[in-house]
Amino acid sequence: MDFSQFNDAERNHLQRVMEQKQMKDFLKLYSGLVERCFNDCVNDFTSKTLSSKEASRKTLTLDFLEGCIQKCADKFLKHSERVGQRFAEANAEMMGGAK
């Protein structure tokens, strides 16, 4: 978006809007990740708690190498980051082309 068309008061306003939006997007990423990884990894309801195949028991110690949930979460974050990079490039190109 081209911000040069706005005065300072408007830029301040949009700044606040974008900060709120970022918070909302983060929460959306969070809840989307939980939903996706739960749906893909948890299919056994004969037990009460997550199995070691579903999730590593060492979650809280940053050991994110084992367990479907952890791999799914890791991969989803890397996926989002890569989409973000390509998206920014394609968006910049589109904006450049539109001028």
Add this chain to the structure above:
Amino acid sequence: MDFSQFNDAERNHLQRVMEQKQMKDFLKLYSGLVERCFNDCVNDFTSKTLSSKEASRKTLTLDFLEGCIQKCADKFLKHSERVGQRFAEANAEMMGGAK
């Protein structure tokens, strides 16, 4: 949520917000139920109106024992209610553990 941190004016405000939210959640439950039960139960478009297999003709007389739609709606409401009970327990536990 811990409401003791708020003053009365704030509690009044949140009260109104929660009432609006409840109304919205009810409408969401309604439309989600319709969509789900329609998708699961209605698959025959050779006829113009719902078949007796799809839905009981006696809907308006509270006879909700026959027809896929009615069973689906009944079951969905009982499902939501049970999730609500477990959710409240798990949420209370989480809040207790966080203190």
Add this chain to the structure above:
Amino acid sequence: MDFSQFNDAERNHLQRVMEQKQMKDFLKLYSGLVERCFNDCVNDFTSKTLSSKEASRKTLTLDFLEGCIQKCADKFLKHSERVGQRFAEANAEMMGGAK
């Protein structure tokens, strides 16, 4: 909706609300169409750009007769329009029956 119950100021207000809503609905139609036709038509990621099977190269010249994306978009718009007609009829009937 029955507008005769409202005064002019209220009708003006609702007019503005409906205009905003129409804009939002149009954007929703647009993004939904893109998502749907992308998911249904694009399944080959061995190439960088859309194949002729996926989309006609002549898109910008209004040639919407070839390519899965174009047919999907055309069909989706016609589908939405037809649903809109039946929806308006069913809605009018329901309103009439409610009086």
Add this chain to the structure above:
Amino acid sequence: MSFMGGWNNAANQSVNMQNMAMAEQELEMVSDLFNRIVSSCHQKCIPKTYIEGDLNKGEAVCIDRCVGKFFEVNKSVGTKLQQMSGAGLPM
């Protein structure tokens, strides 16, 4: 003069915010219902092999019936929920 009256009067009239909120919610519900029908009936009636851009006869008939049946289900479930709500059941 009559059709101009609305705009002249409007400035002096008060807007009942509660009525407006209810009217907006009703608009929201109608639009939400429409979008759900578009989506469900597309899934039910339109095959994912796009051979042509037009709706064929079978698809058109399917759409008409699909919209009708969706309205039926919507009404039936609405009645059910109102009865439960009136009976004081938890929702």
Add this chain to the structure above:
Amino acid sequence: MSFMGGWNNAANQSVNMQNMAMAEQELEMVSDLFNRIVSSCHQKCIPKTYIEGDLNKGEAVCIDRCVGKFFEVNKSVGTKLQQMSGAGLPM
């Protein structure tokens, strides 16, 4: 007098809009989480052949465990994201 005090005082109290926005966002999150659990656990536990309107024993047990496991995943992922956020990683 105590339980009436709230309404008498309210008029003179200021509403902290930032706190209110945060409280509203928390309500929104809890409600969003609930709706996602309803949807995921319905998909996991309720077969699409509706033989009866009641939940049978197996479905009820499945729902209980499904809610518990969803909370576990929610907590585990939340912890992970907080650690990354604290570590200054891009999100």
Add this chain to the structure above:
Amino acid sequence: MSFMGGWNNAANQSVNMQNMAMAEQELEMVSDLFNRIVSSCHQKCIPKTYIEGDLNKGEAVCIDRCVGKFFEVNKSVGTKLQQMSGAGLPM
């Protein structure tokens, strides 16, 4: 002084609410597009068997092409809708 000027001036400047609404809508559209691409390309490129937490080469290449093709479709459909809108067709 120049970089402080913005904040000093801001108090005296009026905010054009219509422009702000349009700018907010544009932000909303970009963010909505991004979220849809994340979801579609995850479905197209990431198998549901999570053998490792990293993206492998094939997945990474698939993501890059998927984002590119999604932009192509988005642009092509946008052009189509604008032409129809300009031609006064009902939407």
